[in-house]
Amino acid sequence: MTILHTPPDRFANLPGYPFTPHYLTVGKDLQLHYLDEGDPTAAPVLLLHGEPTWSYLYRKMIPILVGAGHRVIAPDLIGFGKSDKIVEAEAYSYQSHIDWLTSFIQQLDLQHITLVCQDWGGLLGLRLAAENESRFARICAANTGLPTGDQPPSEAFLQWQTFSQTIASLPIGQLISMGCTTKLPADVVAAYDAPFPDETYKTAARVFPKLVPTRPDDPAAPANRAAWQVLMQWQKPLLTCFSDHDPITAGGDKVMQKLIPGAAGQPHITLSGGHFLQEDAGEEWARRIVAWMG
Template identity: 85%
Template sequence: MTILRTPAARFDKLPDYPFAPHYLNVGEDLHMHYVAEGNVDALPVLLLHGEPTWSYLYRKMIPILVEAGYRVVAPDLIGFGKSDKIAEAEAYSYQKHIDWLTSFVQQLDLQQITLVCQDWGGLLGLRLAAENESRFARICAANTGLPTGDQPPSEAFLQWQTFSQTIASLPIGQLISMGCTNKLPTNVIAAYDAPFPDETYKTAARVFPKLVPTSPNDPAASANRAAWQVLMRWQKPVLTCFSDGDPITAGGDKIMQKLIPGAAGQPHITLSGGHFLQEDAGKQWAEQIVAWMGKKG
């Protein structure tokens, strides 16, 4: 297994990202980077990013949540951000990402977690919560889901999956910009490109679309069905906060509201934005989360 570590100099002077780096070994000599802001004794808010972003995505939201009195923990998934990257595609699997995140949460011994998740942050975070139910207090899900392969994927997703596997050079920053309704500044696009000096660092970003269960016999389908069995009796609060401009996950909020008991009676909202609503409406989303949870500061 070839482990790649992005040179630290590539992260110098990132716009609006003043957070000190922290690292944990999550197994196999893989170092997971994370942001940890706020009082260590405060209730934790776990921010999980997706594809092909990193914790930089949450930079607008972290200060608002900290100011409200919460401890914010935002890891970079293995293969993304300041975390280690594996060069070989076969080293990645849905289960491996779950294992790495489980190790991360256990090592920090996070309890009474509020999960905030989007994109693959939800595909992983919802599984993580279902499999570690006692550690989680509530869930806020945005532009995400927990597919089992029992329902056909959207045409928009299939197009993205094909694109990700066939394009010679994956334009990370441009892809994120295309997934927003607001035009991203050049230096922000560069910040999303920073973790990937060349194509060898982008293996995880290329593999993720292939790991989404699209058929009932997918390797992750059974475990995701088991997670849904937990979620379908989940009584803790669940808030959906989807955007109005994401063709890939449109309608996923209605599924969660229908199937998860804890979603009943919650102040579900729709924000104006694209797939990456952290960029388009990050401040508004964070304020909605604080209003929902209650300010502690």
């Protein structure tokens, strides 16, 4: 297994990201980077990013959550951000990401977690919560879902999946900009490109779209179905926060509201924005989370 470490100078002077880095070893000699801001004695708010972003995505939300008295923890998934990157594609699987995150929350012994998750942060986070139910107090799910492969994926997702596997150079920052309704400044686009000096660092980003279960016999399908069995009995609060301009996940909020008991009576949110609503409406989303938790 070939492990790459993004040179630290790639992360120098990133706009809006003054946070102290922390690291844990997960799996076999893999360094996972995370942020740990706010009151260390407070119950944690766990922010999980997706594809192809990193904890930088939550930079607008962290100060608002911390200011409300919460402890905020935002890891970079293995293969993203300041975490280690594995060159070999076969090292990445849905289960490996679950294993790394499970090790992470167990090592920190996180309890009474409020999960905030978007995109692959939800595909992983919803599984993580279902498999570690006693550690989680509530969930806020945004522009995400938990597919089992039993329902056909949207045409928009299939187009993205094909694009991600066929383009010679994956334009990370440009892709994130295209997934927003607001125009990202050039230095913010560059911050999303920062973890990836060249294509060898992008294996995780390129593999993720292939790991989404799109067939009933997908390797991750049984575990995701088992997670749904837990979620369909989930009585703890579950809040959906979807945006109005995301063709890939549109309608996923209605599915969760229908199937998960804890979603009943919650002040579900629709925000104006694209797939990456942290960029388009991050401050408003954070304020809504604070009010909901209060």
